[in-house]
Structure formats: C-alpha cells, structure tokens
Amino acid sequence: MVGYIFLYLTPEVFQMLDAIARSKIGYSILVLPFEKIGGFASVDVLRVIKLANKICLPIFYNGPRPEMDYSGVPLEMVYEFLVWHEIAHVVLGAVGIEFTGWWWEMDSWIRRLFVAEMERRADKYAWEMLFPNIPMPVRKDKLVHLEMLRVLFPNFPLPERKDPGINLEILNEFADKHKDFFWVREKSFSLPMSA
Numbered sequence: 001m002v003g004y005i006f007l008y009l010t011p012e013v014f015q016m017l018d019a020i021a022r023s024k025i026g027y028s029i030l031v032l033p034f035e036k037i038g039g040f041a042s043v044d045v046l047r048v049i050k051l052a053n054k055i056c057l058p059i060f061y062n063g064p065r066p067e068m069d070y071s072g073v074p075l076e077m078v079y080e081f082l083v084w085h086e087i088a089h090v091v092l093g094a095v096g097i098e099f100t101g102w103w104w105e106m107d108s109w110i111r112r113l114f115v116a117e118m119e120r121r122a123d124k125y126a127w128e129m130l131f132p133n134i135p136m137p138v139r140k141d142k143l144v145h146l147e148m149l150r151v152l153f154p155n156f157p158l159p160e161r162k163d164p165g166i167n168l169e170i171l172n173e174f175a176d177k178h179k180d181f182f183w184v185r186e187k188s189f190s191l192p193m194s195a
Contacts, residue, residue, distance in 0.1 A: 006034075006054040007078055014051075017083045021049050025090045029083070041082040049086045051079070065139065066116040068123040072137030081126050088125035089118065 009031060018029040027047045034052040040060060042050045055078055061071050073081045127136040 004059075005057045007057055007060075007075065008054045009051065009079055013079050017051070017079060020080075021083060021087060024087050027087075027090065041086050043086040043089045049083060051082065055079070055082075065123060066120040067136075067138055068120070068127065069137040069139045072127075077130060081130060084126035084129045085122045087129075088122035092118070092121055092125065 014029065014031060021027045021029055027043070027049050030048045030050050031053050032050055034054045034056065037050055037052045040052050040055050044050060057075075057078075060078060061073075063070065124136055127134075
C-alpha cells in the first residue's frame with residue numbers, strides 16, 4: 001500500500017483500549033497485522049476484539065457506511081471509536097448471530113440489510129459513548145435502504161435470537177417501490193417459521 005497514510009496503534013493506546021474492553025464486556029484485545037485482519041476491527045465469539053496494528057486512513061475515512069460519516073471521527077480517536085463500535089456489537093446482541101438457524105435461511109440480501117443495521121447501530125452507540133452531546137455526523141448520500149432498516153428491524157437486538165422480527169409486508173412493499181435498487185425477484189420474500 002505505497003502512498004497510503006496509516007495510523008499506528010501505540011502500546012499506550014492498546015493498554016487503554018484493552019482496559020476499556022475488559023471492564024465493559026470482559027473481552028480482551030488481540031492485535032493483528034492490518035494485512036491479515038480483513039478490516040480494522042472485529043469481535044469474536046471467543047471473547048476477543050481483534051484490532052489491526054495500523055489503520056489505512058483513506059480507507060477508514062472514505063469507506064461506505066450505512067449512515068454515519070466517519071470523517072467526523074477525530075484522528076486521535078479512531079482506535080477508540082473502533083473499539084467502542086465492537087463493544088456495541090456485544091452489548092446489542094449481534095455477536096454469534098450468524099450461528100442461528102434463521103440467519104442462514106434468510107435471503108442473502110436480507111442478511112446484508114441486517115448487517116447494515118447492526119453496523120448502523122454500532123456506529124451510533126460508539127459515537128454516543130465518545131461524544132454524548134454532539135449529533136452523529138450523517139452521510140449526505142444515505143443509502144436507499146436506510147429508511148427500511150429502521151422499520152424492518154424494530155426489535156433489534158434479538159434477545160433470544162429465534163426470529164429476526166422482520167415485517168415481511170413492509171419488506172415486500174419497500175422492494176416493490178425500489179425495484180431499480182434490488183435485483184429482480186420472482187416471488188415475494190418469506191422467512192421460515194422458527195422452531
């Protein structure tokens with residue numbers, strides 16, 4: 001990645017973030033090479049927050065997000081924001097959701113919408129933890145499905161994770177309204193009944 005600007009994780013910042021993660025959710029931080037992590041940070045069912053040893057700033061600040069404009073995150077708080085974002089996934093009940101039966105029975109694009117909503121809520125949580133009295137910066141080019149996310153997943157997080165709580169009538173109406181955004185469907189969407 002010649003020509004990119006990186007932010008490096010220092011031992012002092014690592015110690016501070018590890019203490020926050022341990023005290024808030026009981027997870028430790030595992031630092032991995034940027035080239036191997038496949039992103040900046042992730043949370044693992046093994047009770048670990050994986051964090052890249054360096055952040056490619058152009059990718060961080062210009063990457064697609066469902067709602068938040070990451071350019072509002074001050075440079076000196078990028079790592080802290082990422083850790084609070086991952087803590088949010090744990091607090092909001094999103095860790096391990098991919099191991100539930102209904103998750104894999106949903107259409108893949110519905111899963112992508114669900115992931116977008118999980119990411120939106122984690123961004124909001126992290127922002128509110130760091131900047132409680134400042135409105136979260138919002139992208140000016142919000143994605144077309146954002147209006148649906150708030151209606152589609154009203155019961156998020158899912159405490160028992162038996163049913164995603166998707167309102168299929170709203171989903172089908174929205175898909176019909178935005179046919180140009182979604183690929184062609186042959187039938188209306190349906191979900192399996194939870195056992």
